[in-house]
Amino acid sequence: MRWKNRPPGSNWGDFGLDDQLGRVNLIQAEQVLKGAAEIRAGRSFCLSLPLDLPGGNLLNPRRHPPRLEPTYRDGKPVLNFPMARIDKDSIDVVSDDQVLISLQYSTQWDSLAHVGARFDADGDGHEELVYYNGYRADHDVKGPMQYGEHGEETACGCDGRNLSFAGALGIENMAVHGMQGRGVLVDLARHFGEQRKLIGFDELQEVMHADGVEIEAGDFLVLRTGFAEVVTRMAGDPDPEVLHHSCSVLNGRDARLLEWISDSGIAAICADNYAVEAYPAAEAHGRKSILPLHHHCLFKLGIPLGELWYLPELASWLHDNGRNRFMLTAPPLRLPGAVGSPVTPIATV
Structure with missing residues (x-):
């Protein structure tokens, strides 16, 4: 067994000791049929940015345009x-x-191998570098360099096939499963405009109540903040200062929001902004995750995150027709070992 301890509030082992899908397991035939039942007009919307946006690498110096x-x-x-x-x-x-291509440069999925944590999964008093369901750095997720508990460098951990390779939790697991079901849109931009605003439990519930949005287990939660629209207007020449102070972002430090994500049963969170949550997160004392919502979703619950989706046309159509649900088809690339993937999501209404 890979772990004796599981993180508080996690679902490790609930879908099986060798599970690599997390809450994506909730997207089964019933959810696909619920999504299909939302197809009434026979109209489809592409939810991807052009993959050369946002442009440049000022938003993230590690990621470059294709x-x-x-x-x-x-x-x-x-x-x-x-x-x-x-x-x-x-x-x-x-x-x-x-x-x-940088696989997470533009419209993308994060796999469950994208963010892990230092955690004592063995119960021996020493922390390991682990991912969802106890999968281990350097054993299951390998790279050209091994890092110790505090970031010190040691010998190469790659397997010779690739310089990095997620032997477990890779994006191909989501591709094989299909990532097709019912999407539910929460239109934060319609309520808050393009002002920078932290969205916690109260703000999210306020918008959902006002728009009559109901979320059920196995749904894709889709959040429109307007960020991708600001990116698009910049036409490949992004202004990081403007973008870092634009549009709504989830507050990953809001414990009630994280609790709601746990209790809601949502299978994935898809947003049109960069990172879904505020980065850097609000200040916190002591040992902490700098990406607390990523930690909660990817590491603890196995909830994949979609980023930089393009939602204005879908949002406008749904609003005009008094709806917020749709069929969503969004498989990533079936690229074995990748920790993220471009995606061209399609919403059908």
């Missing part, structure tokens, strides 16, 4: 490539490309 280029044959770019170079009688012209 670099698209041709593949090559005999050192020549295969773009408008006349196959007569291969067979003089061929009439074909071929284009073929490839991309170098």
